Amino acid sequence: MRVSVVICTCGRASILPDTLDTLTVQTQPAHEVIIVATQPSDIPDLTRYTAKMPLRVEFAEKGLPKQRNHALNILSDQCDIVFFIDDDYMPSADALEQLSRAFAALRYAAGMNGTLLADGIHSRGIDASDARSMLRNRPAVGPVPIAIKRNLVGLYGCNMAYRTDAISDTRFDEALPLYGWQEDVDFASRVNGEMVQVNTVSGVHCGTKLGRESSGEMLGYSQVANPIYLSGKGHIPPVFLLKLTMKNILANHLKQLCPEDWIDRAGRARGNRAALKDWIRGRVSPDRLTHVRPSPSGPKP
Known part of the structure; x- marks a missing residue:
């Protein structure tokens, strides 16, 4: 399955390379990586990444729902799965391959979350080097994807994947401004099909505090x-x-x-x-x- 990765970012050019590094070593390369920023200063030097993966930079008005919608509007039917990840989420090296396997095995699933090895949003944050260590030492998972949680009300936006044919013309609600709190749950609730969490897709959400809304x-x-x-x-x-x-x-x-x-x-x-x-x-x-x-x-x- 063709997996396109969407990363929406604003004011965090210094941390984006840590996430991009994890995408250059995927056992199944991304069909495309789309970065949606708000201005050129959001983007670091991408020279070392352009030769390693299909990389596309887009600009949209600030606001997570608006930036994610911009990505959906240009994706169309160019991929089978769209994987939204935060700019401080670091997936395991087999995350995209495991996503493809999980969607192929769980035909009823329209969207899914992976399993977080750690979530720095509940602490001061997780350093990228510590996240890489967690990924290297993660527990082994079996070859068969298992939906460890089913019929979820919504998905966690730091790592959520959807079948593009299930999304169709559904879009994020732009009435939710800026960080769009709960826009991920609202979007999932309007996509036809079941939302699940799988055991085989792993990652670390660093929860970096840099660039977050300060109020x-x-x-x-x-x-x-x-x-x-x-x-x-x-x-x-x-x-x-x-x-x-x-x-x-x-x-x-x-x-x-x-x-x-x-x-x-x-x-x-x-x-x-x-x-x-x-x-x-x-x-x-x-x-x-x-x-x-x-x-x-x-x-x-």
């Missing part, structure tokens, strides 16, 4: 506004969205008393409250996060 208030607003908006679309179970929202509100307000040094819990809590106030007033909307006033200085969101 805890804005992310906190999205944590409430986006689920409210998505619940109105009717594709995602309301209970799933309610649990997600309450989990984040409680975590932000409780942990701000003793916050992690890489998360602006107080800012997120303020953003949560701003969205709840807008909801009470009947004017909550994902795009209103751009009106949220960030704190003058503070840690990452």
